[in-house]
Amino acid sequence: MSAVRAASLPATSTPRKRRVRLRPSRIVVNVVLAAIAIFWLVPAIGLAIISLRPESAFDQSGWWTVLTAPAQLTFSNYQALFAQGFKPGGVLDSLTTSLAITIPVTILVTVISSLSAYSLVFGRWRGRTLVFLLIVAMLVLPLQMALIPVASLYSAIGSATGFKLFGSVIGTIIFHVAFGLPFGIFLMRNFYTGIPHDLLEAGRIDGAGEWTLFRRVVLPLGLPAAASLAIFQFIWVWNDLLVSLIFLTGNTHQTLTLFLYGQTRFLASNYWIIATGGMISIVIPLIVFFAFQRFFVRGVLAGAVK
Amino acid sequence: MSGVVLDDLTKRYDGGALAVNKLNLDIKDGEFVCLVGPSGCGKTTALRMIAGLEDITSGEVRIGDRVVNNLPPRDRDIAMVFQSYALYPHMSVRDNMAFGLQLRKTPKADIDKAVVDAARILDLERFLDRKPGQLSGGQRQRVALGRAIVRDPAVFLMDEPLSNLDAKLRVQTRAEIARMHTRLEATMIYVTHDQVEAMTMGDRIAVINEGVLQQAGSPKELYELPQNRFVAGFIGSPSMNFVEVKVDVSGGTVKLSEEGVELIPDDVQSALLRDSGLEKVIVGFRPEHLIAGVPPGPGLRITAAIDVIEFLGNDQLIHGITEGHDIVAIVNADTELSVGESVVLSTEPRRLHLFNPTTGERIAKAA
Numbered sequence: 001m002s003a004v005r006a007a008s009l010p011a012t013s014t015p016r017k018r019r020v021r022l023r024p025s026r027i028v029v030n031v032v033l034a035a036i037a038i039f040w041l042v043p044a045i046g047l048a049i050i051s052l053r054p055e056s057a058f059d060q061s062g063w064w065t066v067l068t069a070p071a072q073l074t075f076s077n078y079q080a081l082f083a084q085g086f087k088p089g090g091v092l093d094s095l096t097t098s099l100a101i102t103i104p105v106t107i108l109v110t111v112i113s114s115l116s117a118y119s120l121v122f123g124r125w126r127g128r129t130l131v132f133l134l135i136v137a138m139l140v141l142p143l144q145m146a147l148i149p150v151a152s153l154y155s156a157i158g159s160a161t162g163f164k165l166f167g168s169v170i171g172t173i174i175f176h177v178a179f180g181l182p183f184g185i186f187l188m189r190n191f192y193t194g195i196p197h198d199l200l201e202a203g204r205i206d207g208a209g210e211w212t213l214f215r216r217v218v219l220p221l222g223l224p225a226a227a228s229l230a231i232f233q234f235i236w237v238w239n240d241l242l243v244s245l246i247f248l249t250g251n252t253h254q255t256l257t258l259f260l261y262g263q264t265r266f267l268a269s270n271y272w273i274i275a276t277g278g279m280i281s282i283v284i285p286l287i288v289f290f291a292f293q294r295f296f297v298r299g300v301l302a303g304a305v306k
Numbered sequence: 307m308s309g310v311v312l313d314d315l316t317k318r319y320d321g322g323a324l325a326v327n328k329l330n331l332d333i334k335d336g337e338f339v340c341l342v343g344p345s346g347c348g349k350t351t352a353l354r355m356i357a358g359l360e361d362i363t364s365g366e367v368r369i370g371d372r373v374v375n376n377l378p379p380r381d382r383d384i385a386m387v388f389q390s391y392a393l394y395p396h397m398s399v400r401d402n403m404a405f406g407l408q409l410r411k412t413p414k415a416d417i418d419k420a421v422v423d424a425a426r427i428l429d430l431e432r433f434l435d436r437k438p439g440q441l442s443g444g445q446r447q448r449v450a451l452g453r454a455i456v457r458d459p460a461v462f463l464m465d466e467p468l469s470n471l472d473a474k475l476r477v478q479t480r481a482e483i484a485r486m487h488t489r490l491e492a493t494m495i496y497v498t499h500d501q502v503e504a505m506t507m508g509d510r511i512a513v514i515n516e517g518v519l520q521q522a523g524s525p526k527e528l529y530e531l532p533q534n535r536f537v538a539g540f541i542g543s544p545s546m547n548f549v550e551v552k553v554d555v556s557g558g559t560v561k562l563s564e565e566g567v568e569l570i571p572d573d574v575q576s577a578l579l580r581d582s583g584l585e586k587v588i589v590g591f592r593p594e595h596l597i598a599g600v601p602p603g604p605g606l607r608i609t610a611a612i613d614v615i616e617f618l619g620n621d622q623l624i625h626g627i628t629e630g631h632d633i634v635a636i637v638n639a640d641t642e643l644s645v646g647e648s649v650v651l652s653t654e655p656r657r658l659h660l661f662n663p664t665t666g667e668r669i670a671k672a673a
Contacts, residue, residue, distance in 0.1 A: 010513050198392035205379035206406035206453075216405075220396045 044282070051077055058271050077276040086132055088252040091277055094259035100169055101235045101244070101255060105176040109297070110230045112177070112220060113184030118214050119190040120185070134188060138182040149244050150175060154247075157173035167250040175247055176237050184229050192218065234288050238281070243292040252294035256281045308383075308460045309335040309493060310356060315515075317351050325351040328365065332350075335509075337489050338494045340508035341500055343540070349497045350465055356495065356544040357386050357463050370463060380409075382461075385454035389466040391446045392646035393438040393453075400434040403452045417456075424452040427486070435645040444475045451486065462494040468503065480507060490510030501541050505529070513537050535666040538590050538659055544623065544634050546590045550610075550663055551588055553579055562589065568626035570604035572655035578669050579660070587669065590659040593623070596635035596651040598643070606658060608633060608651045615645060626651065 049063040052073045066072060084090035097249045119125075120132050154166035165171035195218060219226070222241045241257040248254065253264070260277050310333040317326040326348040333339045334633045341349040353359040356367055358379035367374050374382045379462055382672065387408075393402050400421055407417045425431045428448040447467065454462055456552060467483070468476045479536035484507055487494055497503055504511045505525045513521040513536070520540075521533045532538035532546075539545045551562040551569060560576040571591060579587065592608060600607060610626030610633050617639065618622075635651050643649060660669040 113565065196390060196392065198388050198390045199394060201357075201379075201393035202386070202388060202394075202453075203405075204359070205357060205384065206457075207378045207409040209380075209404075217394060218654045 001173075019285075026286050030242060047275050047278055047282075049073075050271065051279045053077075055080075055272040059078070060076045067069055077272050081273065081276050081280075089254065089259075091259060091273075094254050094256045094277075094278060095284075097169065097248075097253040098238060098255040098257070098281075101176065102234055104173050105180060105237045106234045108173075109178045109180035109184045109233045113229060114219060114226055115214070116181075116185045117188035117192050117222075120189050120219055121195075122197070122213075122218070135182050135185050139186060141182075143179050144242065146179070147242075151233075151246060167248060168265050169248075169251070169253070172244055172247040176240070182231050184233065187229050187275050188222060189274060190223055191222055195221055223295050227292045231289055231292050235285050238285055309337070310418070310461055310607065311366075311368040311497065312352070312356070313366040313368070315352060315355060316363045317360065317362045318353060321413050323522050324353070329514070329517075331365045331512055331517050331519065331522060333493060336493055338484075338496065338507060338509045340498060340504035340511045341495045341514060342498055342504040342511055343514035343520075345499055347514045349499075349514050351499045352514070353386075353463055353465055353495060355485055356461075357384055358382050362591055364651075381596060383459050384461045384463055385391070385457045385459040386463040387450045387454050387465065387467045389469055391438075391450040391470075393449055395438050398431060398435050398453075399436060399441070399449050402438065403456050406453065406457045420456040420458075421452075424455045427455065427489075428452050428482075438670065443471055444479065446603050447471060447475075447479060448482075450484070455490070457485070460493065461489075462492050464494065464496045466498055467496075468498075470615070471498075474507065476503075476656070477543040483507065494667050502543060505541070511541075513540055515540075531668070532590075532659060535590070535661045538668075542592055542594075544593050544636070546592050546659070547596075547631075547633050548588050548590050549631050550586055550588050555580055555587055562587070566631075567668045569658075570655075571660075572604055573595070575660060576657060576658050579673065582662070582669055584662065584669075586663050588650075588661040588663050588666075590661060591653050591657055593634040594636045595653045596633075597653065598635070598637045598641050598649055598651060600650055600652055604655075605652055606652045610649060610651060612643060612647050612649055615643060624649070624651075 021271055046063050049066050050058065052075070053063065053066065054072065054074055054076060059073060084092070085091050086096065089175055091237050120128050154171050158164045158166055165174070179273060199217055199221075208216065237239045239257065240255075241261060243259070244255045246256055248258065256277065260281065261271050263277065309329075310332075312329050312331040313331045315326055315329040316324070318324050329348075329352055331339070332499055343349050346620060351360060355362050356369075358374065358377060362375050369384070383449060394405065397405065397595055399418055402416050403421045403424060407420060412420075419436070422431070425434055427452060430445065430448055433441060433445060433449075438449065442448065445468070450467065464483070468479055471479060482495075483494075487507075496504075496507060505528075508525060510522060510524055511528055513520040513528065513636060515536050521528060521537045523531075528537060528541045532541060534617045535548065539548070549564060549567055551567060553563045554561040554563060560571055560579050562571065562579075588605070592636075596608075608626075610628040612624055613627050613632075614625040615622055616625075618636075620644070622639045622641070624637060624643065626635065633651065637643075637651075661667065662669055
């Protein structure tokens with residue numbers, strides 16, 4: 001119920017909020033928040049500017065000189081990186097590999113978590129609570145504990161069936177999905193418990209089966225939670241280095257994090273590649289965030305009951 | 307349209323608690339039946355078993371001539387209005403009403419017509435494209451009714467649909483549901499804890515307590531001939547007064563007495579009391595049947611000290627105290643009374659109800 005209450009609060013308190021906003025204390029809070037935001041943004045802005053300055057400028061002057069001499073800005077770094085095309089080891093190939101892992105993982109985790117949570121909350125089978133507790137228990141398992149067992153399992157499957165999981169994109173996806181699910185199910189289940197059971201009963205009387213109830217009633221109401229989960233999941237997998245470092249061993253295609261990691265080995269001369277590659281790796285999560293944030297619809301449940 | 311028969315309907319929860327115990331009720335086609343009782347009495351559980359939302363432990367539910375025990379809700383040809391309304395918050399009013407028909411693959415033109423008709427009946431036409439969150443409580447309630455109407459079901463089930471509305475709106479919507487019943491000539495089963503609602507709306511009322519049916523009958527029957535002390539106390543507002551009195555059979559006359567209470571029963575009652583052989587009985591009488599003053603002939607006479615007077619406009623509500631009993635009476639506001647004063651309240655024998663003190667059953671002629 002708490003999720004419903006929290007979600008419906010803003011809708012009811014809007015008029016009061018507007019009046020409160022004029023208070024001087026509010027203005028102070030906003031100024032402080034803006035200052036903190038700018039302070040935090042400085043490194044990112046610096047990185048962006050470095051990526052937009054000629055390679056040679058890095059050793060000669062600081063990025064802030066752009067503020068007085070904006071003419072030095074150029075896209076040459078990006079052109080140089082993109083010029084390599086999609087050949088393995090290049091930035092575009094890494095970008096594609098990262099997307100090829102992150103997108104399926106995000107979709108699979110969100111969909112499977114939603115379905116599992118539906119069954120855990122609205123199903124009528126015995127032992128639902130026990131299963132849920134087991135899933136919660138899995139949350140505390142550190143990922144690195146499973147690296148070696150899963151790697152050897154993959155190798156065993158590979159030598160037994162010939163289906164190569166270790167060092168493959170599919171193997172990496174499976175690992176990410178397995179470790180994304182406990183949190184995903186936990187999040188979705190907690191949100192779904194806030195959906196009134198009356199709604200599902202009304203649906204059952206209206207003639208809906210379980211699948212229709214999930215698709216037409218529960219899924220749309222759980223959209224804010226599913227969107228949060230998708231964003232979290234996307235960013236975690238996108239930023240992952242450890243899992244791809246192990247499970248993409250020997251693969252010619254690398255993720256963006258692996259690409260950047262590789263570049264740091266030549267740190268002295270490669271600042272421009274790290275800055276430019278870093279910018280490319282920031283842009284995608286930003287797009288995802290802004291694309292999904294409109295689904296954080298507040299107050300979707302207001303008016304469901306009472 | 308079709309009737310509903312409950313045959314020894316029983317619900318026992320996993321923990322062993324008995325929610326509904328052998329409920330028998332024959333609801334005719336087109337009848338408006340209210341299930342009424344205090345909270346936790348099993349009336350909602352009974353309704354949910356009819357709806358198919360609750361498993362039936364034993365017994366049978368028949369809708370029309372089908373036994374529906376094992377049918378899912380959607381195959382029972384019912385519609386239900388929930389206490390919480392249970393509107394789909396992410397759908398417009400139009401979609402909320404159309405949802406059930408869409409799932410039944412009704413042609414689009416028919417759905418549109420049914421929705422617009424229902425909206426017109428319920429005065430919701432202006433709100434069809436709004437979401438439930440943008441509506442007031444009364445409007446949401448009407449959408450919930452509309453969702454049931456468009457389905458044109460054999461039986462309407464309503465679970466305390468008015469309890470979230472304010473007093474004025476409740477009276478309005480009560481009339482609206484009554485009109486809806488007349489127009490649709492539909493079978494309706496209506497659950498409420500409010501006996502006033504049950505009395506005003508139901509063709510027939512079934513009073514349930516602790517999972518057991520106490521009495522089923524027309525509002526008039528329940529009011530005039532309550533079969534036990536529970537029904538007598540539950541129906542009517544303010545509730546009936548009860549006084550335990552000693553039975554004194556000496557010679558041909560029967561006298562009932564208790565300090566401050568004098569009672570001379572009529573011939574029929576005397577005969578009943580003689581036959582029962584009881585030494586004590588509980589006598590019940592309604593506040594609205596008491597008058598301040600002594601009536602001629604037999605009847606009840608109580609002397610009480612006035613404790614509280616509540617002015618109601620046309621009437622006044624008197625709380626009087628006599629030895630160990632609180633007596634409530636409604637008398638005409640013109641009667642001059644004041645707190646602390648001693649007053650004689652009386653009523654005729656035909657207004658008296660006699661109950662067995664151990665079983666609580668009405669003392670009546672053996673059938």
